[in-house]
Amino acid sequence: MSSRDQFTSKIGFILAAAGSAIGLGAIWKFPYMAGTNGGSVFIILFVLCTILIGLPILIAEFMIGRRGQKDPITSFKEQAPNKPWFMIGWIGLVACGLILSFYSVVGGWILSYILRAVSFSLTGQGVNFSTLFTDIISNPWEVLIAQAAFMLLTLFIVQAGIKNGIETASKWMMPILFLFFILLFIRSITLDGAMEGVKFMFVPDWSYLSGDTLMLALGQAFFSLSIGVAAMITYASYLSKKEKIVTSAVNVASMNIAISLLAGLVIFPAVFALGFSPTEGPGLVFIMIPAVFEQLPFGGFLLLVFFILLLFATVTSAIALLEVVVSIGIREKTAQRKKASWLLASIIFIVGIPSALSFGILSDITIFERSIFDFVDYVTSAILMPIGAFLTSIFAGYYYSKKISREEMQASPIVYNCWLFIVRYVAPLSIAAIFINKVFFS
Template sequence: MNTHWTSRLGFILAAAGSAIGLGAIWKFPYTAGTNGGAVFFLIFLLFTVLVGLPVLLAEFYIGRKTGKNAIDALKELSPNQTAWAWIGRVGVFGCFVLLSFYSVVGGWVLAYFVHAVSGSLNASTNYEQLFGATISNPAQAIAYQAVFMLITIWVVRKGISEGIEKANRYMMPALFIMFIILAIRSLTLPNAMAGISFLLKPDFSAVTANTLLTALGQAFFALSLGVSTMATYAAYLDRKSDLFRSANSIMWMNMAVSLLAGLVIFPAVFAFNFKPDAGPGLIFMVLPAVFQKMPLGTILFAVFMILVTFATLTSAFSMLETVIAATIRGDQSKRAKHTWGIGIAILIIGIPSALSFGAMADVKLFGKTIFDLWDFVITSLIMPICALATTVFIGYVQNRSQVWAHIREGSSLPEMVVRIWYGALRYIAPIAILLVFANTLGWIKF
C-alpha cells in the first residue's frame, strides 16, 4: 500500500478538499450572511492570509519534517519536552468529535440528493419547511449520517494514494466547474445585483467585535487548522514538495470556492426574498430555488448535491485519516480494522448530534443542544488553543535555523519571504488567536 501522495497535485487537491468541504460551501455563506456580508468576507480574507496561512505552514512543517502522525511527530520534535505532544492528542480528539457532528450535516446533503432524485422538489415546495422536516426526522437523520460515515470509512480504509488521493482527483475539479455554472446562473436572476453588493460592497459601519472574531474563527475552520489534519496530510509528502506553493494554492482555492459559494447564494437570496441571516439551513433553502429556475433544474440539482457530497466527504476523509494515522502509527496492516472500528465509534457518538434537531432538541448542556455544544467545543476552544500552541511551538520552541531550512526545502523562494512568514507566525497569529479566545471566554469585551 502506497503511503505517500503520488503527486503534488494530488496532495493539493486532497488538502484543499479538506479545507473547502462544508467550511466554504455550507458555513461561509451563513456566517457571512449573519455578519454583514462583504465586510465579513474582506476581514475573513485578511485573517486567512495573515493568520491562517502562517499556521497552515507551521502544521505542514510538523508533518513533513517527521513523516509521522501528529502525536508522534510532536514527540520527535520535542524529545525532552513531551508535553508538546498534547497538541497532537487534543487535535486527534478534536477530529474525532468534529467528524461526529460534521457527519450529521453530511447526512443532510445526502438527504437533499434523495429529495432531488425522488421528485419532491418543485416550484411549489416550501424549502424552509422541507429543511425543518428533513433534520427533525430521527430515523432519516441517523440513517443518512450512517451512510455518510460508511462512505468515509470505505475510502479511508484504502489509504492515501488508492483511497483519498484518487477520490479527490475527480471530486474537486468537478465541484469547481459546477460552482462556476451555478454562479453564472445565479448572477442572471432578477435583483441579483443586490446580492452582489451584499457580498462585495463592504459597509464598514457594520463592523463589530463579533464580526472580527467570527471571521477569524471561520479562517481556522475553513483551513482545517488546530485539529492536526494538515500536519497528518503533510506527513505523506516528500522533501521535493514546495510547501509555500502548496499552502498558497490551498488557501486561494479555498477562497475561490468561498467566493463562488457567495456568488451562488446571495444573488439568489435577494432574488427569491430569503433572508441572508437564515443560519445553517441557508444553502438548503436557497439552492433548490435556484435550480428550479434552470432548465433540467431537478436533474442538475441532483448532480450538484453529489458534488457537494464529494466536497463534504473530502473533509471527512482528512478528519478520519488524522485519527487513524495516530492509532496505527505507520503499521498499514492495521488500517482496515482500525478504520472500521473508529469510524463506527464516531457514528455512535454522533447520534445525539443527529437527534439535536428533533427527538433530543430539548436536551441541553450549558444551554446548548448536543450539536451546538460540540460545535462550540471544537471551533471556539480546541481550534484556537491548538493553533496558538502550534504558533508557540514552531515560532519559539523549535530552532529557528532548522525551521527556516526545512521550510525552504523544495522551494526557490527568497529568504525574505520566509522571514515574513516567521514574523507573522511569532507575532500576528498568536495575538489574534489570543484575542479570539479571550473574547470567547468572556475575559475581555470589545
C-alpha cells in the same frame, strides 16, 4: 526503513489538502456568515485574515507534518523528545473525532436531500422547505441511517489508503467541484437583478466594520482552513521532502478563498434576484437554496447538482478528519489500516448518535443551554481548535530553531521573516483573542 504511504504527486497533495479545508466551512458556513455580517466587509476581512494569519499557521502545520513524517502524536514526540508538545496531537485526535461525529450528521442530511432531489420531489410541488428540514432532522431513523451511510462513504475512501483512496478521490472530486460551481455561478449571475447580490459581496458597507466582525472573520478563516486539528499536519506527513511547503500552502489557501467566493457568487445573486433575504443564517443551504432553485428553469436538476457539490466538499473534509484518527490508531502499521478504519469509524458513529438525535427525541436535553449537536460544535470550534492552533504556532515559531524552519520553508529572507513574525506574535495574539471572545463573551 518505514513503508509509510505517500502522495504520488504535488497536485494530489494540494487537492487533498484543499479538500480538507474546503468543506461545510466554505460552502455552508461562509455564505451564511457573510450574509448575516454585512456581506462585503466580512468577505474582505475573511480574505485578509486567511492570507495574513491563516496561511502562516497552515505553513507551520505543513512544516511540522512534513518534517516528522509520522502521525501527529509520534511526530511531536520524536521532534520534541521528553517534552509535552505531543499533546497537540492528542488535541487534534479528540477534535477530529468530535468534529466528524457531528459533521457526519450534516453529511447525512445532505444525503437525505440528494435522495429527494434525485426524484425531483424537492421542487415544483410547493414544498414548505422549513417544515421539510425540520421533519428530516427530527426523524430518528432517517438521520441515523443517513449518518451511517455518510460514515460508510468516508470509511471506504480512507481504508484504501493515501494513494488509492484519499489522493484518487480528491483528484476526481475537487476538479468536478470547481467545474460545477462555475456552471452554477454562470446560471446565477445571469438572473435579472443578480447584480444586487454581487454588490452585496464586493461593494463595502463600512458600517459593518467592527471588532466583532473581525473576530468572526478570523474564526471563519481558521475553521475553513482546518487549522488546529492536526489534519494538515497529518496530510503533510505523507508529503515528499522534495515538495515546497510554502507553494503548497499558498495553493490550498487560494483554492479555499476561491471556492468560498464562488459559493457566495452562486447563492447571493440568486437570493437577491428572487427577492429573498441573505440573513437567513444556518438554514440558508437547506431551506433557502431549495426555495431559490424552485423558481429557476431546470431548478430540480440544478438543486441536485448543488447538493452533490456539497456532498463532495463534505466528504473531502470528512476523510481528512478520519485520516487523523486512523493515522494515530495505526501509527506505522499500515497493514492494519482497514481494520483500524472500520473500528474507529464505528466508534465515531456511536459518539455522533446523540448529536444526530438532538433535534428530535433528544431535543429536550441541553448542555450549558446548547443542544447536544451545538455543544459538540462549540467545544471543538471555540475551545479545541483555537488551543491546537495556538500551540502549533508557538511550537513552529519558538521551539524550532531558525535554522530548521528556514531549511523546511526554503523561502526568501523577506518571506521567512514575515512568516516568523506572524507565527511568533500576530497569530498567537489573534487566536487568544478569538478564544477569549468565544468562551467568555459569546
